[in-house]
């Protein structure tokens with residue numbers, strides 16, 4: 001059966017610090033795709049799911065907080081790889097809790113197989129779920145999970 005009656009969704013994909021360097025350094029940990037390539041794959045996956053994906057990256061915590069605030073009323077859900085701010089930022093966690101938009105946390109690497117300081121996420125308790133360790137597939141699986149969640153509420 002065609003899904004032609006599905007409500008179109010708008011999803012914000014947020015990328016945190018240093019993720020603009022993807023594809024240029026450390027391909028062994030983070031893969032060889034650039035952020036632009038990941039964003040294009042997210043758009044394509046979104047198209048299949050009838051969801052429009054808007055991507056944004058910043059190295060600045062306050063800009064990410066402002067972007068999360070601005071998401072309220074504009075997007076139905078947030079897909080976030082907060083990078084190193086995952087492990088440090090109460091401000092990002094509070095912003096996600098404040099806008100109360102369903103949020104999925106993703107990581108390219110498996111943060112639990114890495115240094116101890118990466119094992120704790122401030123985002124996880126305010127996210128509906130977390131996907132970690134599958135490279136670019138973490139983003140695509142996260143988007144699928146977020147859209148499925150939004151269509152089920």
Ligand code: CA2
Nearest residue numbers: 018021022025026083084107108109118
């Ligand atoms: O695995 C992930 O997706 C991380 O969120 C990536 C963060 C790291 O701090 C988290 O613990 C796990 C780091 C992103 C840095 O990205 C780079 C990309 C290319 C070259 C250097 C860094």
